[in-house]
Amino acid sequence: MGIVIAVANQKGGSGKTTLSLNLAGAYCDDDPELRVLVVDADSQSSSVRATGAGEAPYPFTVVNLAAAGKNLDREIKRIANDYDLVIVDCPPSVHDKNTEVAVGASNFVLVPMDASALDAWSTVGMLQLVRRTIGSNPKGCGIVFNRVNTKTTGYAEVRAAMAEDNPYPILKNTIALREIYKTSIGMGATVFSVRGQRTAKQAKDEITAVAKEILTIVGLIED
Numbered sequence: 001m002g003i004v005i006a007v008a009n010q011k012g013g014s015g016k017t018t019l020s021l022n023l024a025g026a027y028c029d030d031d032p033e034l035r036v037l038v039v040d041a042d043s044q045s046s047s048v049r050a051t052g053a054g055e056a057p058y059p060f061t062v063v064n065l066a067a068a069g070k071n072l073d074r075e076i077k078r079i080a081n082d083y084d085l086v087i088v089d090c091p092p093s094v095h096d097k098n099t100e101v102a103v104g105a106s107n108f109v110l111v112p113m114d115a116s117a118l119d120a121w122s123t124v125g126m127l128q129l130v131r132r133t134i135g136s137n138p139k140g141c142g143i144v145f146n147r148v149n150t151k152t153t154g155y156a157e158v159r160a161a162m163a164e165d166n167p168y169p170i171l172k173n174t175i176a177l178r179e180i181y182k183t184s185i186g187m188g189a190t191v192f193s194v195r196g197q198r199t200a201k202q203a204k205d206e207i208t209a210v211a212k213e214i215l216t217i218v219g220l221i222e223d
């Protein structure tokens with residue numbers, strides 16, 4: 001069975017869909033033989049919609065399991081048999097049953113957040129759900145800062161606050177605010193497949209670094 005990564009946080013707009021699709025792009029870019037699947041567990045179906053936006057198909061498969069309800073767990077496990085890596089794009093709520101079920105079905109939960117007090121507050125609730133569902137194993141979950149300017153003191157403060165009373169690692173690698181993340185999804189692409197964009201290189205590098213760091217935390221590759 002493939003490894004399952006859930007991308008979850010309760011705040012809409014924290015970057016779950018953007019990271020799900022781009023991480024899938026990173027794993028395919030690193031190893032074109034890898035069978036990668038994105039499961040859209042959000043009833044807004046953003047991941048599924050994005051697949052239809054471009055001319056060239058994604059190098060990975062996207063399926064919509066948002067309506068699977070209490071069978072989501074079984075469906076993820078069944079479908080994971082046919083893939084090496086499954087990324088579950090979760091809905092923006094801890095009260096949505098799909099979030100809890102996806103967290104329970106995954107090997108690793110990636111929690112994206114931006115460096116604001118509002119995101120920090122909502123992330124606390126998400127981490128409580130993870131703790132209740134999978135326990136406090138530090139290999140089971142990690143926080144990634146998205147849309148950040150790492151030079152600001154605000155970022156340093158929020159990062160330090162998130163490290164308190166939290167059993168899970170905060171990824172060393174971060175994702176910056178870049179227009180390319182917005183435009184590429186609208187073109188049905190990821191930063192790995194988008195053409196003619198100068199900033200794609202930096203975006204590719206940071207997404208690849210996050211993708212590798214996840215596999216390192218899980219213990220699949222060495223540091």
Ligand SMILES: Nc1ncnc2c1ncn2[C@@H]1O[C@H](COP(=O)(O)OP(=O)(O)O)[C@@H](O)[C@H]1O
Pocket residue numbers: 011012013014015016017018019046092146147148175176177178179181182183185
């Ligand atoms: N690193 C980033 N830089 C610029 N825009 C981003 C970044 N991450 C996400 N966005 C934009 O923010 C919005 C919300 O992101 P999205 O991935 O849809 O979040 P979620 O799935 O958590 O609701 C989208 O318009 C997306 O293009």
Ligand SMILES: [Mg+2]
Pocket residue numbers: 016017018042046089
């Ligand atoms: Mg989304």
